[in-house]
Amino acid sequence: MLTDSLPNENATRKFKEFEYFGSKSDFSYYLLPFRFHNINEQREILVNEIGDFLIVPTGTAELIIERKINPIAYPELYGDLIANFFISEQPIPSLIDVLATRYRTKKSFLDYFTSLHIFVISLRCEHTCHYCQVSRVTSDKSRYDMSKEHIDAGIEMMMQSPNPHVTMEFQGGEALLAFDNIIYAVEKAKEAAIMRKKTVSYVICTNLAPLTEEMLIYFKENNILISTSLDGPDFIHNKNRHKPHSNSYQYAVNGIIKCREELGAENVSALLTTTNLSLQYPEEIVDEYVRLGFKNMFLRPISPYGFATRNEGKNKYVTQEFLEFYKKALKKIIQYNLDGHFIREDYASIILKKMLTPFPVGYVDLQSPAGLINSVIVFNYDGEIYATDESRMLAEMKDFTFKLGTLGINTYEEVFYGKKSLELSEAFLNESLPGCSDCAFQSYCGADPVFNYTTQGDIYGHRPTSSFCQRNMEIMRHLIELMDSDKKIEKIFRTWITGKN
Amino acid sequence: MNFHINDHQLCLLIDGRQYNEKVLYKCFYWYSNNYSVDIDIETGPFYKITLQATKESDSLSWNHLIEKIKKDLIDFKLRDIISQETQTIRELIVAKAFAYYEIQETPQTNISDPVGFNPENVLEC
Amino acid sequence: MQLKTKGKPHNIFYPVVGRVTKDHTANAEILLIEGEIPTDAITRFSLVLTTLDIDKAIDKPSVYAIPGFEHLSEGDIVLVNTSGMINTLYRVNSNHNFLLFTERCNSNCLMCSQPPKNRDDTSYFFDTYKQLIPLIPKNCFELGITGGEPTLLGERFFQLLELLASNLPETEIHCLTNGRTFAWPHITNRLGELSYNRLMLGIPIYSDYYQLHDYVVQAKGAFDQTIQGLYNLAKNNIRVELRIVLHKQTIPRLAQLAKFIYKNLPFAEHITFMGLEYQGYTPHNIDKLWIDPVDYSDILSEAINYLSDYGMNVSIYNSQLCTTPKNIWQFARKSISDWKNIYLDECNKCAVLNECGGLFQSNAAKHSAYIKAIMQE
Structure with a gap:
């Protein structure tokens, strides 16, 4: 009876009942790829191959897999499952091209290849932060500033990226101590960009202490973005960021105010580094960011590199404590939004964008294929090329595993498609990593071979003991639980994604 | 599922016809943070799983642990079923997503115009 | 009129x-x-x-x-x-001119306001419009194409579009189609070749669940065809608007539909939610279709706010402000063509009469039970 419609189906124009339009009378269906995970005692999440999810009562996945769902007993769920590509009434769904197109879209952050080019313009710094991973307090420019030859070679390599838009990020040490180097590099890059028909965004990561009027004018003229550090109220910031005989917090705040005045608030951002001390003050830190008028903050865990891991007493905290800190701070941030004050948490926003939108999100630390090489490359002050910012910090500990070559010596092909890159690419995909391949959060998460190597000794990693895994699994679960529990929170999350209040 | 418990050790005897080797490995992988896990082939279709408590092991009772294992085994078996049943379609999605040439497929269904319009008769240009 | x-x-x-x-x-x-x-x-x-x-x-x-x-x-x-x-084909003093390309249709929507006819009228309309199009003033701002299903003209559909493009290059063309024909890639590619930037296709989607959509349009396989059509159109950079008629069949899954649209059809330039017109098949199927707009206000507001929060361009057509929740008034448009737009006696007392889209003439016989003048605050 349920045959394909004939050309004369409408010849009589007689209306047919709903049931007529079902394609199956026996209620059989096929599974499409999806993964599931418990959110809490009552709820579980189902996530399909393109990252769309349904939050359903616990046990639903089992019912689906055991073919206990049908459109009569579960009309709404059945429709949800069909419409969201969890099950199909045909062995190959008729809309498979939609799935394929959306899959490609989700992965399209790869299309243009490496965008972010980090230039460690100087390793010198006037701060002695206890968690600092690399810096040196010295005036030895010749040894710790990037040479002009290396800057030239770095720009040349950046211009060879297939990406029509590249970002040139200056890091340190304290980048502004080598302001002459920055001017040289920006001017060179501007010339090269015209020749190579590329657009370049410039970012300077700085503690703002050495900021001068002259610098501000130059930033403004060249649309340079400022990324600074603010760890919270003065008693936390100054303890974290020790600057001999002065007040680092005051420098940062004054600098932020000046930069906003000159460059506009949207061109100044601040990063938070979470230390053992910060863990006790989640609310105070959020309040401080709100007080200073920030519309966003980034709750970053401390990275397990460089001096940070050596200074264990001060900085080694367990993931559990960070997660508690994170949740408390997030709760406070959400409360500000509920009270009508817009402020966004950036890490959650990145994950939420992956969960809630159909668009690609290329965030270096949370993508598959991994961000290293594919999205970021680091040119160190001494001309060595590393896969990520963290890799050069390992190098400071005399581990050169992620060194890809040397500026001025190795060609673009040798660096990006060389033996080292190929070896690393084995661990690029969380789709094929143990513990990740079945994980419901796979499409929201990423692979981080450098993190795995640093913390666990190999680039593949061991998920059950991985703090990367524990942290992300729990943050993702928590975000989903929040959305599921309160529609008002989901609505706030939407504003975080679009930035539209 | 048979089990017996020594002081610091849980031994499980699991029927491979119920939970295949892949399911067992995927499931007990997640216990390798707090336990030293051994998976051995026993006689017949059976596997012997030994969980040896390490110093990281939490103070959960063995009974509680067994309940958790039972639940996890079911979940990993379900995941295994999805993975088996959908492997072809997953490969097809990825292949189509990254195909160099896009194959444009014509619908197999009918346009159902009673007067007889046929899209195939419209010229390409 | x-x-x-x-x-x-x-x-x-x-x-x-x-x-x-x-x-x-x-x-x-x-x-x-x-x-x-x-x-x-x-x-x-x-x-x-x-x-x-x-x-x-x-x-x-x-x-x-x-x-x-x-x-x-x-x-x-x-x-x-x-x-x-x-017959008046074109009125110089109206912004609501449209060309009815055919009365044939391959769907048979439960709430069709202009029920299709099973006879081949395409050469009649084609000959008429071939003469009409060159006479339309070049400053015509917008022109609708409607049906029936215009694409059933096949070859002649393209000929008329080409005629419009060459004669009225400055005119916005808004074509209502069920989009099913565009599931055939060669047809969509051909439309793409025209690079007709003034052309926007208004395509209905009534549910995220195929069976419900197919039931509403009374055609098997229509949902899949329309979705494939939309993808083919997007690939060809052809502008599309999605149109949802609000009634008893479409309301229950409206929030899911909004999500489906954002996830799968984010390229849609405009999404319109449209009140039910009491015309054509609707009176006949009224038991299957009627739900008072006041009873769907929460679900409509959820769907609209969802899409709007994600930056989609959303409108409500054919609604009266007094039956629409205030938090979505900003999306309500005065959409009803002048020649079929009315207000009720009650409306004369209303403080927001000038901002309100009013009713279809046909809805004089069937409208929300809650239409009430809004008094000045």
Whole structure:
């Protein structure tokens, strides 16, 4: 009876009942790829191959897999499952091209290849932060500033990226101590960009202490973005960021105010580094960011590199404590939004964008294929090329595993498609990593071979003991639980994604 | 599922016809943070799983642990079923997503115009 | 709104399309005569329409004894049939002009306001519009294409679009189609080749769940075809608008539909949620369709806010402000074509009458039970 419609189906124009339009009378269906995970005692999440999810009562996945769902007993769920590509009434769904197109879209952050080019313009710094991973307090420019030859070679390599838009990020040490180097590099890059028909965004990561009027004018003229550090109220910031005989917090705040005045608030951002001390003050830190008028903050865990891991007493905290800190701070941030004050948490926003939108999100630390090489490359002050910012910090500990070559010596092909890159690419995909391949959060998460190597000794990693895994699994679960529990929170999350209040 | 418990050790005897080797490995992988896990082939279709408590092991009772294992085994078996049943379609999605040439497929269904319009008769240009 | 009139035909052997004028020196094809007949001036016109009852006084093709021309303005374009029937095809003083490409349709929507006819009218309409399009003023802002299903014209659909593109390059063309034909890639590619940036296709989607959509449009496989069509259109950079009629069948999954649209069809340039018109099939199917707009206000507001939060461009058509939650008033448009737009007596007292879209004339017989004048605060 349920045959394909004939050309004369409408010849009589007689209306047919709903049931007529079902394609199956026996209620059989096929599974499409999806993964599931418990959110809490009552709820579980189902996530399909393109990252769309349904939050359903616990046990639903089992019912689906055991073919206990049908459109009569579960009309709404059945429709949800069909419409969201969890099950199909045909062995190959008729809309498979939609799935394929959306899959490609989700992965399209790869299309243009490496965008972010980090230039460690100087390793010198006037701060002695206890968690600092690399810096040196010295005036030895010749040894710790990037040479002009290396800057030239770095720009040349950046211009060879297939990406029509590249970002040139200056890091340190304290980048502004080598302001002459920055001017040289920006001017060179501007010339090269015209020749190579590329657009370049410039970012300077700085503690703002050495900021001068002259610098501000130059930033403004060249649309340079400022990324600074603010760890919270003065008693936390100054303890974290020790600057001999002065007040680092005051420098940062004054600098932020000046930069906003000159460059506009949207061109100044601040990063938070979470230390053992910060863990006790989640609310105070959020309040401080709100007080200073920030519309966003980034709750970053401390990275397990460089001096940070050596200074264990001060900085080694367990993931559990960070997660508690994170949740408390997030709760406070959400409360500000509920009270009508817009402020966004950036890490959650990145994950939420992956969960809630159909668009690609290329965030270096949370993508598959991994961000290293594919999205970021680091040119160190001494001309060595590393896969990520963290890799050069390992190098400071005399581990050169992620060194890809040397500026001025190795060609673009040798660096990006060389033996080292190929070896690393084995661990690029969380789709094929143990513990990740079945994980419901796979499409929201990423692979981080450098993190795995640093913390666990190999680039593949061991998920059950991985703090990367524990942290992300729990943050993702928590975000989903929040959305599921309160529609008002989901609505706030939407504003975080679009930035539209 | 048979089990017996020594002081610091849980031994499980699991029927491979119920939970295949892949399911067992995927499931007990997640216990390798707090336990030293051994998976051995026993006689017949059976596997012997030994969980040896390490110093990281939490103070959960063995009974509680067994309940958790039972639940996890079911979940990993379900995941295994999805993975088996959908492997072809997953490969097809990825292949189509990254195909160099896009194959444009014509619908197999009918346009159902009673007067007889046929899209195939419209010229390409 | 009067759109046709009739008189006695004389010497008309084929349908004539032309601009009307009362000024015998104007640039037009059809002269309207109410008083004396200026015998020497009529030679440059191809046809004469007159209210006079004067059969054989003129040897021109003509229609006489017409009741009146009050509904016609200088430059309006009419179709004069051999029967003496005079249809207004284009009104210069309206922003709601549309071309009905065909009355054929391959769907049969439960709430169709203009039920399809199973006869091949395509050459009739094609011949008419081939004459009409070159006469339309070049400053025409917007022109609708409707049906039936316009794409069923096949080859002629493209010919008419090309004619529109060359004659009216500045005019926004808004074409209502069920989009199913575009599931055939070669047809969509051909439309893409036109690079017709002024063209926007308005395509209905009634549910995220195929069976429900197919039921509403009464055609098996329609959902898949429409979705594939939309993807083919997007690949060809053809602009699309999605149209959702709000009724008892579409309301229960409306929030899911909004999500489906954002996830799968984020390329849609505009999404309109439309109140039900009490016309065509609707009165017949009213039991299957009617839900009071007040009873769907929460779900509508959820769907609209969801899409709008994600930056999608959303509108509500055919709604009255007094039955629409205030938090989505900003999306309500005055959308009903002038010639079928009414207000109720109650509305005269309303403080927001000027901002309100009112009702379809047909909805005088069936509308929300909660229509009530909003008093000034």
